[in-house]
Amino acid sequence: MLNWEQLYDACMHCQRCPLAQTRTNVVFGEGPRDAEVMFIGEGPGEQEDLSGRPFVGRGGQFLDQMMEMIDLSRERVFIGNMVKCRPPGNRDPLNTEQEACIGYLRNQVALIRPKIIVCLGRIAAGRLIHSDYKITKEHGQWVEKAGVMMTAIYHPAALLRDPGKRPETFADLKSIQAMIRARCERTYSL
Numbered sequence: 282m283l284n285w286e287q288l289y290d291a292c293m294h295c296q297r298c299p300l301a302q303t304r305t306n307v308v309f310g311e312g313p314r315d316a317e318v319m320f321i322g323e324g325p326g327e328q329e330d331l332s333g334r335p336f337v338g339r340g341g342q343f344l345d346q347m348m349e350m351i352d353l354s355r356e357r358v359f360i361g362n363m364v365k366c367r368p369p370g371n372r373d374p375l376n377t378e379q380e381a382c383i384g385y386l387r388n389q390v391a392l393i394r395p396k397i398i399v400c401l402g403r404i405a406a407g408r409l410i411h412s413d414y415k416i417t418k419e420h421g422q423w424v425e426k427a428g429v430m431m432t433a434i435y436h437p438a439a440l441l442r443d444p445g446k447r448p449e450t451f452a453d454l455k456s457i458q459a460m461i462r463a464r465c466e467r468t469y470s471l
């Protein structure tokens with residue numbers, strides 16, 4: 282396992298998959314190194330690629346609004362992605378790209394040691410919760426894995442496309458808020 286600085290450096294110079302050739306910036310993720318809560322998306326989009334920061338485009342603004350609904354701010358959670366470089370044209374990251382990248386995320390999780398992981402969308406849920414994850418059926422459900430409580434909600438981009446999914450997501454967010462209150466000591470008291 283790498284320490285934080287080694288890991289950051291390895292990611293910044295990574296050439297493990299072809300996304301390295303087309304990226305502008307590696308999006309390492311951001312938030313406290315001891316965050317109790319992690320949000321994991323799919324992969325950087327255009328704005329993220331240009332800025333090197335996760336969830337800063339339209340989807341990111343919507344994610345901010347969703348977090349606000351449960352009194353969470355970006356400073357309190359670590360926000361990362363399944364893959365750290367932008368898939369061209371915002372296509373889904375390929376399995377091979379996810380395989381090449383997931384070790385970095387696992388290393389981040391091992392260093393941060395979160396109590397709660399929230400997958401944003403089916404790609405993260407399918408990799409981190411279980412491989413045949415059905416987001417339409419299973420969103421909002423909780424699973425415990427190695428002492429970490431895990432759930433998934435619809436991806437912010439899916440909620441922008443289909444506002445009909447928002448009421449269910451609001452219920453999921455309330456459940457996340459309750460889980461944070463039950464399991465986390467610092468997230469709501471900073």
Ligand code: URA
Binds near residue numbers: 329335337
């Ligand atoms: N969508 C994602 O999945 N991640 C980002 O960082 C931005 C958009």
